[in-house]
Amino acid sequence: MTPKISESEKEKRRMHIIQSAGEVFKRKGYVNSTMQDIVDETEMSRGWVYLYFSSKDEIMKVILAENDKETEAQIKNLLTSGLSVWKGLCGLIDMMEQQLSNASDELPIVIYEYFISGWKEQERRSMLEEHYKKQQAYLVHYLQKGVEDGEFNPRVDLDVINKMITSYFEGVLLHTKAAGIGNVRVKEQLRLFKSILKEVLQVHDLEGES
Known part of the structure; x- marks a missing residue:
């Protein structure tokens, strides 16, 4: 059974993804960045990242x-x-x-x-x-x-x-x-x-x- 996550924890994870994506974009440029780069930067699972955002454009x-x-x-x-x-x-x-x-x-x-x-x-x-x-x-x-x-x-x-x-x-x-x-x-x-x-x-x- 998947444990429940509080709203504050959800927002914390969301912001972590956004900040991680920002670091990737600044380092590699937007065009050359991929969702996998962002997943790697967050050190979260691919499933968790895609639960919040479906594309780098959305981020x-x-x-x-x-x-x-x-x-x-x-x-x-x-x-x-x-x-x-x-x-x-x-x-x-x-x-x-x-x-x-x-x-x-x-x-x-x-x-x-x-x-x-x-x-x-x-x-x-x-x-x-x-x-x-x-x-x-x-x-x-x-x-x-x-x-x-x-x-x-x-x-x-x-x-x-x-x-x-x-x-x-x-x-x-x-x-x-x-x-x-x-x-x-x-x-x-x-x-x-x-x-x-x-x-x-x-x-x-x-x-x-x-």
Whole structure:
């Protein structure tokens, strides 16, 4: 007779599979990873893993959903932090530099690989569009707060600035992973990007921040 497993234990096993899959994807890439690789990484039986997930695609969708939740939580934390929006934006840019400096953090590039490798599949393209819209919605909401608080008097449409930020971050990420952080000169680029962003947003220096 199979022993009963508590809901908390089920969730613990589920999260272990997701985390193990993430490690496999970061090490081998999404395309080159197999369900057997994930089973081996979990050190669980094949039957147990398939009880929770039937494919690596199913696991990747959960990872994407968690990534979106983390982004949303990050913006919500900034909204309630008491920091000015400009200071919060600068913090996000600094955080990106730290992320790019961390060679072991390959999850962002795995996400791009997942979408690019399936760009001709309608479901994958629809997911990418939804993912993009969510990321845009989180950030534009934050930028709008800067306008409402009197911090920003943007020179161009806020939506265009929002998309510029996203495109820039993604471009720097891809170039850094392809050519290396030193060759891309990330630190200098991000410093310049802050200056450009400050000019485009027309930041009103409420707290004497740079």
